[in-house]
């Protein structure tokens with residue numbers, strides 16, 4: 129397995145390489161992105177990794193379990209409401225003792241932030257990917273930062289509130305078109321863009337199911353797709369369980385997402401997800 133792992137000294141060039149994302153995706157199997165929440169209030173693991181040492185240990189564990197990329201967030205995106213705004217200073221204070229140490233572990237690090245200033249700081253500290261849960265539509269400076277650093281960006285669909293009356297796929301497509309316009313105007317290379325339907329964000333549970341079921345329709349953009357169904361609430365509506373007991377539902381959703389065209393899976397449970405993806409792939413190629 130040839131993983132793109134920037135080494136000390138070449139990290140800067142590696143970050144600027146326009147084919148960085150392509151090389152990661154060219155592994156020929158789904159990419160596993162492990163979630164690291166350095167927050168007190170994330171919906172499924174808030175407070176567990178706020179202590180820097182615990183966070184770095186968790187990063188190490190996820191890499192050993194097969195994570196290809198780590199996604200570090202220091203502000204809960206609160207997919208289910210009740211957002212507590214976190215200042216730029218606080219977000220960076222949480223990241224400072226963790227992000228550079230995780231970068232040093234060698235796998236590409238994605239910064240999960242909607243703030244341009246935090247993204248710029250994280251990229252300077254060695255992050256290689258920007259993950260924006262508002263698809264470049266919240267902070268108008270973010271697209272400029274991404275373009276300047278020539279790094280991949282994850283454009284995720286989001287809405288202020290769910291509307292059960294809309295065709296969610298049409299809404300996602302319209303949102304992506306707006307984000308892609310913003311990206312193009314900022315000078316972000318198309319090969320550096322990943323699209324994500326944003327499971328659980330501004331969607332009813334049924335619309336989250338639909339977003340996975342109709343994922344193949346999003347392939348029309350010709351860009352890699354990321355799906356993050358891990359522990360999300362739609363699972364609970366199908367099979368009631370608290371967030372830390374939604375692994376079965378998360379894996380089911382992720383296997384179907386890959387079958388529908390997802391190239392990257394964002395998960396809290398790396399070992400189990402990587403195993404499920406490997407077995408599914410082996411069955412898929414068995415004769």
Ligand code: HH2
Nearest residue numbers: 165170171204205206282284324327356
């Ligand atoms: N989901 C969450 C956060 N960031 N980014 C992308 N691209 N896609 C997702 O589905 C996604 C995301 C929510 O999960 P988590 O990070 O565990 O929760 P919180 O935002 O409460 O920290």
